[in-house]
Amino acid sequence: MNYTTDTPAAHRPLRIALMGSRGIPATYSGFETFYEQLAVRLAARGHAVTVYNRRHHFKTHAPEYKGVRIVTLPSIPSKHLDTLTHSFLSMLHALWSGNDVFYLVIVGNSPLVWLAHLLGKKVILNVDGADFARDKWTGFAKRYLQWTERIAARSADVVIADSTVIERRYRELFGRDTLYIPYGANPQPRGERHYDSDVLARFGLTSGDYILFVSRMTPENRAHVLIEAHRRSGSRRKLVLVGDAPYVDDYKREVQAACAASDNCIMTGYLFGDDYRQISSHCSYYVLPAGIDGTRPVLLDQMAFGNCVVVRDTPANMEVIGDAGLSFSDADDVDSLAAVIRRLDADQTEVETMRGRALARVAELYSWDRITDQYEALFRSMQPGA
Incomplete structure (x- = not known):
């Protein structure tokens, strides 16, 4: 129009x-x-x-x-x-x-x-x-x-x-x-990032050695699926869950219990400003297990950081990532996501390739x-x- x-x-x-x-x-x-x-x-x-x-x-x-x-x-x-x-x-x-x-x-x-x-x-x-x-x-x-x-x-x-x-x-x-x-989204090439944050030290994280989830901690965003897939994958990388939400206390307790049962899962609660930008910029890759179809702004945001992204294969998610990310099956979410985690943990070259594609796609379209x-x-x- x-x-x-x-x-x-x-x-x-x-x-x-x-x-x-x-x-x-x-x-x-x-x-x-x-x-x-x-x-x-x-x-x-x-x-x-x-x-x-x-x-x-x-x-x-x-x-x-x-x-x-x-x-x-x-x-x-x-x-x-x-x-x-x-x-x-x-x-x-x-x-x-x-x-x-x-x-x-x-x-x-x-x-x-x-x-x-x-x-x-x-x-x-x-x-x-x-x-x-x-x-x-x-x-x-x-x-x-x-x-x-x-x-x-x-x-x-x-x-x-x-x-x-x-x-x-x-x-x-x-x-x-x-x-x-x-x-x-605002594309942020890696050489242009200067954040005033000690968030990695605060949570005991090493740059490039953790898997990131950022979303509201509500049932439809499926943090529990990622926690279980991470456990089944046997990944040595830490899993970092960023986010919170009101009015869903029962679900948050369920996620907290599942995370606490793992040796390498961390829940940070809300992070904003430079804390959010810093923790996003240094992850190995980002996973969006959410099940509601529609464009997720956080997905665009993570692509704009030049992150390798992994998404549930809903039509809207696939529309956003094009060839600039990986997906797992909605029909078999835990096991298929675990397989993708094992694949990326074993192949840093693929992670780097997807980082470049994600940044370029955001700059061109979003x-x-x-x-x-x-x-x-x-x-x-x-x-x-x-």
Whole structure:
């Protein structure tokens, strides 16, 4: 699709509201990283960008971050109500703040599109993956998310799909055309990395001698599969699990017990900033055992570090890695992943080959500047008077 326009409105700064995530600076998951990277770049291009932060998620509440206006609002901090209550308040605030563009993430927020339409505003909705399939959702919550997919397909003015897999899903199930814009990443060649962190020493790690997992510690991300595959592989390398998550205490205890039963498994909890960059830059390779289809921002991030990556062979994962990574079977995940671990532990040449391919693929297809160009053109096409 071509969103360029020659009207006078095409050249004035936009007022852009980004809603639905926990907020910035990014301290949790993919949508937060996406908003931070996009918002800061748009602000640097002269646009007035507002990101809505959840009050309980941040210890301090600064009104600005790298040129981006921050509006901090409350929510009901529970598993089922946190996102929707905060997004509702954010939409109300954004609608009465003179914004030109309303960008909303998470399919469960789709009923809020109706609120914007009451005031004649258009909404862009990023639906992410098949959210209802996440193991943390059961009963009514799962049914609600399935219902909101239909609402998104029928009501959002533009539906963003982050992978062609999600693009096909909405076309085949709901007859809805979506706009494919993937997540981005910042390629970081090894010679350009200088991080102020002692994270390797803190956790007793040796550069190049550990396998890395980075993700939220939720059931659908399958950390337990990696722990068992690592055990069966007989790998001498340490397994390092980076991440945490609220509202899934039972699963976290299960993962902690499995990790503790191993002699060479480490759980670090959350790591951010230079700690995260340092631990990512020095792993032997990165494994993504997650089972939910859709582009995973952390996968792009790890490829941008020039890491060899290993993924479950879901269509979206295979779309992202192309020939720049390895995969294991979804149908036989533990044993097939164990085989890949043994293979890479025995062949450093393959690891190095995949590192180079990963960095090149991100630079060619997924740079944040390229993604920002696409969003800026879309946003201009939707402003009043365009």
